[in-house]
Amino acid sequence: xxxxxxxxxxxxxxxxxxxxxxxxxxxVAQTSAQASQSSSTPPRSRGQGEPTKADLLxxxxxxxxxxxDLLFYHLDIRIDPxxxxxxxKNTIRFKMLKDDTRIQLDLNDALKVDKVLLGSAPLHYxxxxxxxxxxxxxxxxxxxxxxxxFYYSGSPVQxxxxxxxxxxxxxxGHPWIYTACEGIGAxxxxxxxxxxxxxxxxxxxxxxxxxxxxxVSNGRFMGKTALGDGYTRWDWFVHYPINNYDVSxxxxxxxxxxxxxxxxxxxxxxxxxxxxxxxxxxxxxKGMIEAYEHYFGEYPFKKDGYKLIEVPxxxxxxxxxxxxxxxxxxxxxxxxxxxxxxxxxxxxxIIHESGHEWFGNSxxxxxxxxxxxHEGWTTYLESLYVEYMYGKDNAIKYLNGYKSKVxxxxxxxxxxxxxxxxxxxQYFKGVLFINTLRSIVxxxxxxxxxxxxxxxxxxxxxxxxxxxxxxFNQQAGMNLTPIFDQYLRHTAIPILELKFDDSDGTxxxxxxxxxxxxxxxxxVGRKDNWQILHATPDWQTMRTTLKxxxxxxxxxLYYVNVIKE
Ligand SMILES: [Zn+2]
Numbered sequence: 001x002x003x004x005x006x007x008x009x010x011x012x013x014x015x016x017x018x019x020x021x022x023x024x025x026x027x028v029a030q031t032s033a034q035a036s037q038s039s040s041t042p043p044r045s046r047g048q049g050e051p052t053k054a055d056l057l058x059x060x061x062x063x064x065x066x067x068x069d070l071l072f073y074h075l076d077i078r079i080d081p082x083x084x085x086x087x088x089k090n091t092i093r094f095k096m097l098k099d100d101t102r103i104q105l106d107l108n109d110a111l112k113v114d115k116v117l118l119g120s121a122p123l124h125y126x127x128x129x130x131x132x133x134x135x136x137x138x139x140x141x142x143x144x145x146x147x148x149x150f151y152y153s154g155s156p157v158q159x160x161x162x163x164x165x166x167x168x169x170x171x172x173g174h175p176w177i178y179t180a181c182e183g184i185g186a187x188x189x190x191x192x193x194x195x196x197x198x199x200x201x202x203x204x205x206x207x208x209x210x211x212x213x214x215x216v217s218n219g220r221f222m223g224k225t226a227l228g229d230g231y232t233r234w235d236w237f238v239h240y241p242i243n244n245y246d247v248s249x250x251x252x253x254x255x256x257x258x259x260x261x262x263x264x265x266x267x268x269x270x271x272x273x274x275x276x277x278x279x280x281x282x283x284x285x286k287g288m289i290e291a292y293e294h295y296f297g298e299y300p301f302k303k304d305g306y307k308l309i310e311v312p313x314x315x316x317x318x319x320x321x322x323x324x325x326x327x328x329x330x331x332x333x334x335x336x337x338x339x340x341x342x343x344x345x346x347x348x349x350i351i352h353e354s355g356h357e358w359f360g361n362s363x364x365x366x367x368x369x370x371x372x373x374h375e376g377w378t379t380y381l382e383s384l385y386v387e388y389m390y391g392k393d394n395a396i397k398y399l400n401g402y403k404s405k406v407x408x409x410x411x412x413x414x415x416x417x418x419x420x421x422x423x424x425x426q427y428f429k430g431v432l433f434i435n436t437l438r439s440i441v442x443x444x445x446x447x448x449x450x451x452x453x454x455x456x457x458x459x460x461x462x463x464x465x466x467x468x469x470x471x472f473n474q475q476a477g478m479n480l481t482p483i484f485d486q487y488l489r490h491t492a493i494p495i496l497e498l499k500f501d502d503s504d505g506t507x508x509x510x511x512x513x514x515x516x517x518x519x520x521x522x523x524v525g526r527k528d529n530w531q532i533l534h535a536t537p538d539w540q541t542m543r544t545t546l547k548x549x550x551x552x553x554x555x556x557l558y559y560v561n562v563i564k565e
Pocket of ligand 1: 374
């Protein structure tokens with residue numbers, strides 16, 4: 001479903017190709033099995049050097065994508081663990097938005113297109129750098145709905161930050177097959193319109209696997225059917241719009257247990273040897289959902305339920321089917337993640353990856369350039385969980401622990417329309433920026449309402465930073481544009497310059513920032529008696545009884561640098 005029509009501002013942006021960034025795998029560590037890469041199809045550059053044709057074909061919302069609006073997918077595949085083969089089809093239903101004879105879909109070159117059918121008529125197609133252009137013998141008419149069946153087969157390459165598609169085995173020798181393809185893209189293993197802007201309205205997922213295995217995919221489990229040839233088909237139905245990269249299969253020797261939170265079904269899947277640990281650790285999911293519902297409102301995918309599924313990599317936000325590999329221990333991979341003694345109180349992966357149900361899955365960025373809408377916000381949700389459970393002081397302490405991870409080497413928002421990923425600052429600087437916004441609003445009752453209403457306003461939509469900014473400007477009744485731009489579109493954070501004249505008993509102050517109109521209130525003085533300084537880029541002077549060394553700036557509340565002279 002194209003959820004971005006309300007957004008008028010971002011699509012008019014001129015596409016600029018700027019610097020690309022390297023993509024460290026820091027939130028989801030690669031297992032050694034995932035690290036290998038096939039030689040048959042080299043991974044896309046994804047941020048290194050000049051964009052390739054593939055980067056542009058996949059990253060841009062080109063004319064053969066923009067001419068249609070996705071409605072429905074039925075991914076119906078058979079997975080053979082022994083031969084490491086996928087075969088099957090994706091039935092794709094879409095509405096044309098203008099008259100045309102061609103649409104763009106995507107499928108990694110390592111996989112074979114067997115045929116593309118409109119009804120029973122085979123369609124001509126052309127493959128180019130991961131894109132599959134499908135041609136129709138007659139013009140497709142605007143406002144008309146069409147359905148095609150895209151048949152494919154082959155062995156997907158194991159590549160990208162999360163492995164893409166992995167044929168693995170568990171410690172007891174059972175097949176363990178899983179997907180995690182954010183970044184590299186869902187077309188690494190199935191044919192689809194592989195971009196972020198347009199989502200289907202709902203989706204059916206049918207996965208046929210050997211009888212002794214279990215598949216857990218997204219959505220509501222609809223049942224399984226023995227096919228009589230040693231295979232069983234597992235059917236799942238997703239009742240909501242879903243990102244391509246969220247669509248997942250998790251196939252293994254899973255056992256299952258369930259719980260309920262009010263009328264929300266919660267289902268948990270783990271290997272038999274890990275069941276006891278899972279039953280203990282996964283109890284944290286309830287408190288997580290209660291915390292996020294407190295701030296934002298109802299869990300977004302209630303008809304599909306909430307699922308948590310053990311996998312061998314650290315975790316991924318697959319919609320309504322969050323994957324988990326955090327060793328059944330608190331912290332992140334048994335570390336104190338923000339280094340201030342708080343993240344050891346909870347399971348980072350349950351809290352972070354599930355937070356994406358609200359930001360990432362329900363509210364989705366329409367272009368990966370604006371991925372801070374997923375990661376900056378979800379990192380902020382971590383601190384909200386801390387605040388809900390342990391109070392504001394601990395939340396502020398927790399999120400300030402992220403300062404040590406910020407690099408400030410390039411802006412959080414990257415080039416639009418190019419396949420690539422913003423730098424990790426989108427998480428760390430993102431959360432510190434949102435905390436700064438809270439201090440600017442400086443009224444927690446208003447802040448909580450603003451957050452709640454912001455989520456409710458944009459839920460199930462694909463949005464850009466301009467939409468976030470416009471909402472906050474309107475609802476907060478402030479001009480936050482220079483502040484958003486400074487933190488998101490520039491490398492450096494603002495510097496508060498202070499010049500003391502002790503003999504005169506004054507301090508002069510101003511902001512030094514890239515944005516010429518940068519203005520932001522900031523708390524200064526003494527912790528027990530802050531006063532708010534309305535600093536601007538121009539020097540102003542005020543009286544103070546405090547000497548230079550005693551004059552503090554509330555840098556836990558505002559992410560700024562301070563220079564005192
Ligand atoms: Zn995340």
